Amino acid sequence: MPKQEILDPQGQAVAGALARLGLGRFTDVRQGKRFTLTVEEEVTEEVLAAAREAAETLLSNPVIEDVVSVRAQQDVDSVRAAEDAR
Amino acid sequence: MRVGVVTFPGSLDDHDAQRAVRLAGGEPVALWHADADLHGVDAVVLPGGFSYGDYLRCGAIARFAPVMDLLVPAAEGGLPVLGICNGFQVLCESHLLPGALVRNDHQQFVCRDQRLRIERADTAWTRDYGQGQEIVVALKNGEGGYVADEATLDELEGEGRVVARYLEVNPNGSFRDIAGVSNARGNVVGLMPHPEHAVEPGFGPSLDGLGFFTSVLHQVVNA
Numbered sequence: 464m465p466k467q468e469i470l471d472p473q474g475q476a477v478a479g480a481l482a483r484l485g486l487g488r489f490t491d492v493r494q495g496k497r498f499t500l501t502v503e504e505e506v507t508e509e510v511l512a513a514a515r516e517a518a519e520t521l522l523s524n525p526v527i528e529d530v531v532s533v534r535a536q537q538d539v540d541s542v543r544a545a546e547d548a549r
Numbered sequence: 550m551r552v553g554v555v556t557f558p559g560s561l562d563d564h565d566a567q568r569a570v571r572l573a574g575g576e577p578v579a580l581w582h583a584d585a586d587l588h589g590v591d592a593v594v595l596p597g598g599f600s601y602g603d604y605l606r607c608g609a610i611a612r613f614a615p616v617m618d619l620l621v622p623a624a625e626g627g628l629p630v631l632g633i634c635n636g637f638q639v640l641c642e643s644h645l646l647p648g649a650l651v652r653n654d655h656q657q658f659v660c661r662d663q664r665l666r667i668e669r670a671d672t673a674w675t676r677d678y679g680q681g682q683e684i685v686v687a688l689k690n691g692e693g694g695y696v697a698d699e700a701t702l703d704e705l706e707g708e709g710r711v712v713a714r715y716l717e718v719n720p721n722g723s724f725r726d727i728a729g730v731s732n733a734r735g736n737v738v739g740l741m742p743h744p745e746h747a748v749e750p751g752f753g754p755s756l757d758g759l760g761f762f763t764s765v766l767h768q769v770v771n772a
Contacts, residue, residue, distance in 0.1 A: 465651075469696050470722060472652045521613070524606055524642060526649040527696060 464495035469527045495531070498522050506535040550766045553580040553590035555620075555636075557600035557611050562633065562745060566596040569745040573762035585615040592629035592673070592765045593620060595636025597689075597743060607650060607692050608638035617643060629673035629765050630737045634690055637729070637739035646730055646739045647705065648697030653690065654722025662754035663688035663742050664716040665728050669709055672735035673768050677760040684757035687746040688720055695723035695730070695741065705730055712738050 465471045471493050478492040500514055511533060518530045552570045554577055556563045567577035578590050582600075587593065600611035611617070617639075624630045624645050632640040640646045653659060664685050667678040678684070697705070702725055705711055713729035721741070729740035744758025 468698060469651065470654055470694065472654050472656045472694075472722075476656055521605070521609065524609065524649055526641070526647075527651060 464529050464531050465493055466527055466529055467493075495528075496522075499536070511535060550575045550592070550768075551578050551588075551590045552576065552762075552765065553578045553587060553593040555580045555582060555593065555595050555616055557582040557598065557614060557635075557639075559600050559602055560596050560598035560635070562597035562743065565743075565745045566594045566633065569748045569758065569762045570594070572748050573759055573766060575762065575766050580616055582611065582614040582616050585619055587616070587619050587623060587628075592631075592768065593623075594745075595630065595632040595639050596745070597634035597636065600635055600639065603635070603638075603692075606638075606642070607635060608640075608642040611635075611639045612642040621645060624732075624737050627734065627736050629768050631674045631761060631765070632737075632739040633743055633745060634693070634741055637741055638692070640737065640739045645737050646732060647701050648695055648730065650692055650741070651694045651696050652692045653694055653720070658689070658691040659693070659720045660687075660689040661718075661720060662686070663718070663720060663728075665713045665742060666716050667712070668714055669712045669731060669735070672712060672731045672738050672764075674738045674761045674764050675712060676764040676767060678764070683716060684760075685747070685755045686742045686744050686758045687753055688742040690721060690741055693721040693723065693741045695721075695727045697724065702727075708733060713740060713742070 474492040474494040481489050515533045518533055523530050552575045554563050554566045570577040621643055638650045641649050662685055667682045670678045670680040710731050711727055712731045715726040715728050719726050731738045744761040747753040747755050747758030
């Protein structure tokens with residue numbers, strides 16, 4: 464997610480669009496990124512540590528972004544299906 | 550004086566930078582991002598463009614290119630390095646320069662002739678300018694907003710490391726109107742506007758950009 468002190472023009476544009484849709488109760492929008500990394504093995508603590516390293520070295524820039532969560536999704540397909548059903 | 554210009558996939562101002570080096574009186578040397586070799590150059594320009602498509606963040610993937618494995622320690626050792634636009638983004642992602650560049654605050658790509666004030670005239674790339682000299686060069690960027698936390702900005706100001714500042718118009722929301730910064734030593738400079746597009750009569754708004762490329766020719770390098 465973009466750090467709070469960093470301007471988020473994308474989030475601001477979304478906030479403006481929400482207001483035009485009559486959803487102006489949301490006074491601030493911050494737009495972040497989510498990456499899904501797949502491995503062909505059990506998601507162990509070691510794998511999670513490697514994912515954290517990826518998140519902190521390449522996927523995010525610590526100057527402007529915070530890594531908010533690195534977690535296991537043992538079965539990506541079922542998680543995606545559950546999300547799609549929402 | 551041999552000045553390397555790195556080409557990444559998606560670089561688009563590499564030949565303009567080479568041309569600017571030649572017009573300034575230097576010898577441009579084309580460097581390839583995947584080639585872990587600086588070929589003994591005396592200075593390096595990271596040109597404008599969209600390295601690796603800038604898909605993740607501008608410069609984020611280019612930062613890990615094989616040529617950067619050599620460039621980063623060489624820059625830390627004093628090799629003059631100028632990053633223009635996308636090159637500035639690569640230098641920030643490499644942590645050779647502080648801060649970061651984010652999407653323009655008005656969310657539009659901007660292309661204009663931009664007035665700047667040279668704030669630091671003792672870097673490897675700005676010696677041929679006067680302190681406080683005003684120049685006009687082309688600016689074109691979509692993610693050109695310079696940001697850093699207040700402490701970093703105060704440190705840059707306090708140490709006189711702001712190299713250039715936008716005048717008249719802040720074109721992209723850069724904090725404190727910062728258009729370019731340097732490392733403490735002054736050999737590494739990042740600049741969002743494009744001096745290489747203002748070096749030749751009949752092209753661009755002025756000849757004001759040539760000074761960046763002539764400045765570095767006076768350097769004696771032991772990198």
